[in-house]
Amino acid sequence: MSEGNQVYIAVIGAGGVGRHFLHQLTHLTHTHPNLSLILISRTSKSLRATDPSPGLSLSTWEADLAASKQSPLTISQTIHFLTETHGHCILVDNTSSPEVANAYPEILRRGISVVTPNKKAFSSDLALWKAIQESSYRPTTPYNTRGLVYHESSVGAGLPIISTLKDLIDTGDKVKKIEGVFSGTMSFLFNNFAPLEGKGGKWSAEVTKAKEAGYTEPDPRDDLNGVDVARKLVILARICGLEVENTDAFPVQSLIPKELEGVGSGEEFMEKLPGYDRSMEEVKNEAEKKGKVVRFVGSIDVERKALKVGLEEFDKGHPIAGLKGSDNIISFYTERYGSNPLIVQGAGAGGAVTAMGVTADLIKVIQRLS
Structure with a gap:
């Protein structure tokens, strides 16, 4: 990835799978220095970067999140926060939330990519599945106007x-x-x-x-x-x-x-x-x-x-x-x-292997964005 081509990562869910993912993200930044973590959100609180670059610290995020006084963001607030950031944005949804899943079409239409193990997004009503497919990037859509979506870990954890x-x-x-x-x-x-x-x-x-x-x-x-x-x-x-x-x-x-x-x-x-x-x-x-x-x-x-x-x-x-x-x-x-x-x-099954599937999907999105 070329210098200055920053990719901003927002993470919803920092529990079991999310914690493993964030540890793997730390390793990933060694080979992809243009990655910047700008948001970690849980049901009870959130941690947002005041400066998108360099973003949040991956070495102290757990302590920083525990000490954070920032309230959790609604999905609408999350979308607004990401659209305010200039550059490629990737939302990593480590939850099983139907509310977040229902917002995928809007997220993708805003040019924000989605990486997730959330099964509900792809197995609920057929109308949501079709909306996600129609809202995501396809060769027929103008480049960089729609987000990419990857969800390997929604079936079989890290298995391909x-x-x-x-x-x-x-x-x-x-x-x-x-x-x-x-x-x-x-x-x-x-x-x-x-x-x-x-x-x-x-x-x-x-x-x-x-x-x-x-x-x-x-x-x-x-x-x-x-x-x-x-x-x-x-x-x-x-x-x-x-x-x-x-x-x-x-x-x-x-x-x-x-x-x-x-x-x-x-x-x-x-x-x-x-x-x-x-x-x-x-x-x-x-x-x-x-x-x-x-x-x-x-x-x-x-x-x-x-x-x-x-x-x-x-x-x-x-x-x-x-x-x-x-x-x-x-x-x-x-x-x-x-x-x-x-x-x-x-x-x-297992947090580490599920997170591996999520991280591998993130790498695929980064490669396509580059």
């Missing part, structure tokens, strides 16, 4: 799932089917509950173990309802050209017992879950009788325009059956790859 899919499509391959384990939480659960060797633990005990290890959301029902996997399928299906309205448009199996759907809190849910271990044990035993294991997967049949999330049985030699830990695995069945799919596999 979206970029791989786009490469397949852009190079003329025909994607026929996408199938895999899209949830690090569900991967961890079933690799321990129904392992290839041994019996595994009771379902409720494994959910407790996953929660204590930090793999689940604070309320495990937010993982067990299958919606997280469904959101990722919607994103990939839309990239394939399928106009999926939302996550209600196809079957999504919830692993929350119907009797526990209405309990008031996550704590109450965990207390009552052991009483429903038998049904999950039966599912596991039924698969074992056939020499198989059960896994929680998502699939997109592109040709039939059919999406599905839920439990499936797999032979023990299948790549999905042999996953370890909280790994994800996504198989792309295409015309070019035939019956031997292109497989992306690796850690699909």
Whole structure:
């Protein structure tokens, strides 16, 4: 990047993923000295640079943010703050906020680029997806008048799932089917509950173990309802050209017992879950009788325009059956790859790897802006 071609970075969300991202940004500035951090915003407060260049200190940002008396900015105020800055601006949204997601079209139309792991922006109503695509930079729009948008980490944390899919499509391959384990939480659960060797633990005990290890959301029902996997399928299906309205448009199996759907809190849910271990044990035993294991997967049949999330049985030699830990695995069945799919596999959860995907997207935007 040429001298004086400054790029200004604004960060919304400085918690789990956001903190890892800001540490990675520190490393990135060693090779990209023209980057300037000008805003860090949380729900309770913000930290804004009085001078865009050199901007905020990446070595003391945590202490500076903690000591800041500046109130949090609304999304409208954030947009105004960025449009007042002369130069290339990139908004890094590390939240899952629907309010921020809904503002992406306006942000992009203002020439501000967006980098984010926020699934809600790309898996909510189809109208928002279309508005984001129409508002972002395309070869047909005048250069530098629209922002770029990258969201690799909205599917599979740091794994190159979206970029791989786009490469397949852009190079003329025909994607026929996408199938895999899209949830690090569900991967961890079933690799321990129904392992290839041994019996595994009771379902409720494994959910407790996953929660204590930090793999689940604070309320495990937010993982067990299958919606997280469904959101990722919607994103990939839309990239394939399928106009999926939302996550209600196809079957999504919830692993929350119907009797526990209405309990008031996550704590109450965990207390009552052991009483429903038998049904999950039966599912596991039924698969074992056939020499198989059960896994929680998502699939997109592109040709039939059919999406599905839920439990499936797999032979023990299948790549999905042999996953370890909280790994994800996504198989792309295409015309070019035939019956031997292109497989992306690796850690699909965790703040550091998710932030890596965000940082890698930031680098792509910087390269395009230069």
